[in-house]
Amino acid sequence: MSNTLPKIEREDVGGGKGRYVVRGPDGAEAEMTFTSIGTHQIIIDHTGVPDAFRGQGVGLHLVTRAVEEARAAGKKIIPLCPFAAAQFRRHPEWADVLKR
Template structure:
């Protein structure tokens, strides 16, 4: 199974999925103050659409937010749709 990886610095970060050593999915975010971050973009290689990679990255962002006691602002339409469909994630909004 392909795992979501993350790279984070002081200002922003990303969650991504590599398949066979090549990045196939990416979700970027920026920190907004000390207690929240904004998911601003999600992209998945069209060749692997429908495999749930986008949602996997959103779930990883939610896990990160919960661990770090952060809130998420889902500006990205895809991320927002995941939150809209899954009320169990509303604790990080």
Template sequence: MNEVRDNRAEQEFTLEVDGERAVAAYQLYGDEIVFTHTVVPPAIEGRGVGSRLIRVALDSARDRGLKVVPQCPFVADFIRKHPGYRDLVA
């Protein structure tokens, strides 16, 4: 699988798989990162693409000392299922 990229200019994490692009969009406000929505194209759903994308995004937030606001239901659900990330929630 390809590498997750943080496109800071567009404020989105992206992951390309089989020519399809999954996106986790965010907005930065001071020391908070607000995840607004996640899109995984139907052609690559069910393969862990969204989870991989969000895991890297949350690890990046931790590395940057950012608090997370999980506006996106997918991100909120991921954090609920992975308690190791709950400390990031603003």
């Protein structure tokens, strides 16, 4: 696993939908998609990490970015994506942004 975390870009596609994406040099993309619900909540609906990124912590890096941005904006996260939900179970320090 590399000590350098890849750059994450945020893309807002309209209608409250968007994604965080990491692009590899070979064109592979890892993504975590989200939907904003009003001004205070987001749903993480999907995390996809292709084989090119496996074992590098990219999926966790994507969810962590969403947590950091939600915390800074005073938002709550509803992790519908199974991967994101598992990460919330593993990281009790994120409880302040978890919508219960």
